[in-house]
Amino acid sequence: MIFNDFNPLEDKTFRIIDNEGKVIDKARMPELDQETILNAYKSMLFARTADQMAVSYQRQGRMYTYPPILGQEAIQVAAGMIIREQDWLVPAFREMALMLAKGVSLKEIFLYYLGNEEGSNFAKANHVLPICVPIGSQYLHATGIGYSVKYQQKDEVVFPFIGDGGTSEGDFSEALNFAAVWEAPVVFTIQNNQYAISVPVKSQTRSINLAVKAVGFGMPGIKVDGNDFFAMYVAYKEALEHARAGKGPVLIEAYTYRKGAHTTSDDPSKYRTREEEKSWEKTDPLARLKKYMDSQGIVLENEEELIQSYKEEVDKQFLEAENFRPYDLEDVFNYMYVEMPDDLKRQKANYEQYLSWKEKRK
């Protein structure tokens, strides 16, 4: 069990390949065939393409905001390969690649950032919660789902996500505590991308790392190199097995770097240096995996064309989102309750009267 071998109290980091793509922990290298590895890389590439296009749509004024995942692709693609159809994804708001893996469409993601709640009404994704903006609160939902699936004796595992900053919220601690007490099948992930908007993780906590927070709740924790696809893959694989075996929750700190801005309205140059950004370049998850592939003779053919086809796909989805049916007055009122109460009917009717007055005045 990697959870026993990498003690966060000693600040150990689980890593399989180094920055040059060289395998440094052969014993733990997962047995994946070439195609699987190639597909993983492709998924990362697709995510990165979509991410960059999302940023540019926003710059073009065609989308309101967007939180880039640039640099965090390995974590999410690895998780996406382990998380099964029946498992639950409980995202924070920076899990685009993982949401895609779980069956959310890019169109839906775009629709959300185009300001339409239908973007959280995933048509094909099973067991995926909408993104959660109030930081930390989603961790509790995950623990509750963990209790629920255990109670119902279902073979389902819950995968909640949070950022490094989110670990400071009380809800984070409460969720870990309840999950441990309930021995709930929950695999908690912290995407430690070093920043909470402008605040570096060293201002967030004095603990030697974030994985160590598991100790206070009596559950295993591990710090994993989040830019190492293989390490993340193995960590999730073992975590899933751990949870399925009824051994309760685990905490994974995925150590990574937010290469982009916090959201499209943020300017990182206000709070971090170019040098720092550069020093992380060499850990880039795609570049590392690519180097490994090169060393193994795993060839991605026609990369340019592939990216071109990805771009077309992304653009197609974005256009679908842009051309989604117009937002209606109904959409404001319809979903507040399972059945619309009289009060809302009255308010809606009054508003319609106003609208017809407005119509007439024209």
Next chain:
Amino acid sequence: MIFNDFNPLEDKTFRIIDNEGKVIDKARMPELDQETILNAYKSMLFARTADQMAVSYQRQGRMYTYPPILGQEAIQVAAGMIIREQDWLVPAFREMALMLAKGVSLKEIFLYYLGNEEGSNFAKANHVLPICVPIGSQYLHATGIGYSVKYQQKDEVVFPFIGDGGTSEGDFSEALNFAAVWEAPVVFTIQNNQYAISVPVKSQTRSINLAVKAVGFGMPGIKVDGNDFFAMYVAYKEALEHARAGKGPVLIEAYTYRKGAHTTSDDPSKYRTREEEKSWEKTDPLARLKKYMDSQGIVLENEEELIQSYKEEVDKQFLEAENFRPYDLEDVFNYMYVEMPDDLKRQKANYEQYLSWKEKRK
């Protein structure tokens, strides 16, 4: 430093005398003269007397409720000997003995449980916050005071208290985290008395103990035998020095047992066995200290008379509380704001009109 020697990760407990009052850790036995020890015992005895009388006042229907400290006297008397005039006490609600040590009067404590806010208006106690009923919230106030005294470069240390159950609240974790990040001079105590009303600590958390929760915030933590007066004394002494030296916060788990009921409206027989209660009898903090004193020839003379005089003192204070000036309409309105706003003046005036109508009707 005891904080280095008793690693909570190994579930070590710091203890100086055993249940028979025998010194088992000579090296760490504090140098206290006989009189000091005698006085400590007397303080514990006074607290116990007052506590038991409080319970009986409540039984007589002369007080609304009361949370007994029975069994937790050593922690509080030891802390009371270390905490200086300028230091801050931030209580939960089960720190009667410690509040007395800090200059709160029994009369005030009784007045509170007689249903009068004047019971939190301590006339002579310096830097003592009122009891705090919303569990955990007081820990944050303590951290804020810690920041404040550090910012103002004052030689003051903050001593917040909480119960074992309270460690599950988000505020508990947030307070430890902020204190660690700020390196604030705060000595956090958990009085682990094994129960949160009816819920045993093993249902509260899966951590191996409560002191270990310090690890997740990068601060020292220690589990201390809370029924061992000497161990508690040394723990507080070192904690105070640690904080004064600018080394930041520490966490002390005082391992003890709530011998009484949660409050006077609780019946522990619903949720715990007589056997369990009995098994804790032999750890009683007063009995243990007494045995030590006996072995050292430290004699408490005229114990019966002393207790009698304590009873008279307690009763005197209770009567003062009972005969406190009657509660007035003013007392409802006067303190809501520093200056009473018009709205409250209006509401008060309206009420007075009603009162005079009522008067006339008689």
Next chain:
Amino acid sequence: MVQAINNAFDIKLAEDKTVVMFGEDVGVEGGVFRVTEGLQKKYGVQRVFDTPIAESAIVGTGLGMAMSGLRPVVELQFDGFTYPAFNQIISNVSRMHNRTRGRFKAPMVIRFPYGGAINAIEHHSESPEALYAHIPGIKVVVPSTPYDAKGLMISAIETDDPVIFMEPKRIYRAIKQEVPEEKFSIPIGKAKVLKEGTDVTVIAFGALIRECQKAIVMAEEAGISVELIDLRTIYPIDRETIVNSIKKTGRVVIVAEASESFSVGSELMAIANEEAFLSLEAPPKRVMGFDTIVPLAQGEPYYMVFPDRIFYEIEKTAKY
């Protein structure tokens, strides 16, 4: 009322395996007011259980359960300890259905004892109904009798929307009433006219219904005919019943225990104006708590609304 609510739980736990119940001391102890007494023994620790002390977690995990096939009924131990869960309630519980356009529902009951006049210490005497009623997406229910408590609780558990269920702790054991053993329910969102009358409408809910009834005896003796409405549900509020009565009497007195500013009293006065302005013969009047903290026991007699004061205001309104 304790009995009646316990009975509602018993019925629902027995007939629906998706109902689970938890909170601080609700399991072994059966709740500090014994509302869940005996249920853990009968239905097991998986279905009725104690949690660590963390209200945000109690509600937040409850939401997770509600989204994944269960119907959690969670207890917050007292009114004053609901606030650590406020963020979960307003940001998550109340919105999940709307946010996901109905893809997820949140069928859960958040219940707690509320109100004062039991000589409690601080934070044990609050009436936060206005805070919760202002939150779109939840329903807020307050029973005033054992019968209502049972019927409304059954509805609350069966409703697919999240419900805040406030239990008037001071009448937990005060009212003796025969409540049928079998299952029945009372619709959420409907007020009840408890007594018809022609001169003044009195609107109240929860524990204060009893105080109003005593005041009404005084009023009738003084020749004033009073119509009494029990709101039963604070939101969605039953405008129709309220307005019909005000139109009839032209005068309305609103009785509640919370601080009066920005309260349910304010809203009822607004409704009176919006829907019955031309019928109003006197200014609608609220008889409520001051804009102060609920005082400790010695101060409660000033703060609390007693029949005397209600009668005083009914009379003034009737004579206006």
Next chain:
Amino acid sequence: MVQAINNAFDIKLAEDKTVVMFGEDVGVEGGVFRVTEGLQKKYGVQRVFDTPIAESAIVGTGLGMAMSGLRPVVELQFDGFTYPAFNQIISNVSRMHNRTRGRFKAPMVIRFPYGGAINAIEHHSESPEALYAHIPGIKVVVPSTPYDAKGLMISAIETDDPVIFMEPKRIYRAIKQEVPEEKFSIPIGKAKVLKEGTDVTVIAFGALIRECQKAIVMAEEAGISVELIDLRTIYPIDRETIVNSIKKTGRVVIVAEASESFSVGSELMAIANEEAFLSLEAPPKRVMGFDTIVPLAQGEPYYMVFPDRIFYEIEKTAKY
């Protein structure tokens, strides 16, 4: 307005060493809206600093500081993220003075940007003033211009009571106004008559004052004389100014962005009834948000209160 508030901070930080300022991203970054820009550089990291992400802690530690000699001004990043701090505000901050009979004061400012119409994502567009105004023991302030923001902020920092200071984010940079560089203050608890008129009183605050002003232009063109009141402080509310105006015009339209039920609108209608019943010539009217979550950007045009709709209601009220 960003500039004016920043200037108020600059003045208070310079003249009073007990003023400290903190929150998420307020230090290095100067706040996500740049309201605290440059202050950390000028006053040091001990006085203006970033905290971990934990709103309960930001407010709770602020209270501790306020009780021990400081005057903290804490920022909560958005309206929708004030709720994790709700318990600290209602259970601790608002009560410390009363609980200890004045032995401890809690001079602190809890400030946050509020309101919608900026095309933000979820939880960034809320108007929770009614929730805070219902809490006894705190003051709730909302400025509508840069000048007011500066003067009210100075008062808020100097007041010995805790103040919730809501900053209308959508006009953070929208209004250009000359604001004197020197120190001045505007009293908390006083409303302002922005424009006199005889037919209808319009009451609003914060960002919607501008919308009202536009509506009033339309109304005056239609021959309706409107008196406009800016509340400035939600609690303690300035009954006198409000009531004098309603007595004069006999008609009142209340404009705000929050959900209308159990809101500031409800309270103002209650006040109109309590104090000016006999002067009312038309039912007081609220023009407010629906009882729904604030929709995302595409739905905001329906939810938000625009001049058109205000004028529509002014006209109806005037013609009543």
